[in-house]
Amino acid sequence: xxxxxxxxxxxxxVKNKLRELxxxxxxxxxxxxxxxSVSRQTINAIxxxxxxxxxxxxxxxxxxxxxxxxxxxxxxx
Amino acid sequence: xxxxxxxDTEPLSERxxxxxxxxxxxxxxxxxxxxxxxxxxxxxxxxxxAPLLGVxxxxxxxxxxxxxxxxxxxSFQSLDEMQRRIQLExxxxxxxxxxxxxxxxxxxxxxxxxxxxxxxxxEIGGVFIxxxxxxSIGTAVAKARYR
Numbered sequence: 223x224x225x226x227x228x229x230x231x232x233x234x235x236v237k238n239k240l241r242e243l244x245x246x247x248x249x250x251x252x253x254x255x256x257x258x259s260v261s262r263q264t265i266n267a268i269x270x271x272x273x274x275x276x277x278x279x280x281x282x283x284x285x286x287x288x289x290x291x292x293x294x295x296x297x298x299x
Numbered sequence: 300x301x302x303x304x305x306x307d308t309e310p311l312s313e314r315x316x317x318x319x320x321x322x323x324x325x326x327x328x329x330x331x332x333x334x335x336x337x338x339x340x341x342x343x344x345x346x347x348x349a350p351l352l353g354v355x356x357x358x359x360x361x362x363x364x365x366x367x368x369x370x371x372x373x374s375f376q377s378l379d380e381m382q383r384r385i386q387l388e389x390x391x392x393x394x395x396x397x398x399x400x401x402x403x404x405x406x407x408x409x410x411x412x413x414x415x416x417x418x419x420x421x422e423i424g425g426v427f428i429x430x431x432x433x434x435s436i437g438t439a440v441a442k443a444r445y446r
Contacts, residue, residue, distance in 0.1 A: 259379070260379040260380070260381070261379050261381070261382060263381065263382075263442075263445065263446075264379050264380070264381040264382070266446075267381055267445040267446070272444065272445045272446070273381050273384075273445050275380070276380050279380060
């Protein structure tokens with residue numbers, strides 16, 4: 223039973239503090255997107271939790287905000 | 300005077316460059332469509348053409364079509380990771396949907412339940428149109444999921 227249910231398990235939910243960090247620096251989504259070479263829609267999707275960034279993008283974010291990745295992204299638990 | 304004119308021209312902004320690339324791609328798509336329609340009528344109106352000429356005319360739309368596909372491929376290279384995922388989902392949906400639609404239509408035709416104007420099932424042009432429509436729908440649905 224567990225085998226058949228495995229594919230139905232949802233991926234680990236991830237939270238992020240991107241919106242707060244961006245607001246603290248008075249950056250718009252477009253500003254942030256330009257610095258990361260991604261689209262504004264990608265930034266919006268990350269902030270609203272609809273999209274989880276890849277590892278390289280997560281590292282870029284961490285470098286940009288000068289914070290460890292764990293302080294920007296965390297799982298729900 | 301020519302050198303001064305060139306030196307005064309500012310390089311295009313990123314947004315303008317993207318618009319220019321989109322316009323060029325659309326122009327090639329338009330050329331493909333026009334060439335396809337013209338050669339379609341020419342081939343239908345001239346059934347007595349030599350086979351080689353007929354085949355050549357029928358394949359002529361491929362030339363601007365390949366140029367359009369090159370531009371489309373190039374545009375995919377400039378997409379960010381989320382946009383690439385959206386396109387992956389859209390193209391997967393389009394391919395699977397086209398297989399389903401063409402299979403259903405051909406099976407209906409084989410059992411005499413098809414459309415009398417298309418006794419041989421969905422022609423290649425219809426397959427492309429179906430695939431493009433499904434890709435458009437797939438893109439819209441995938442984008443909405445990430446909004």
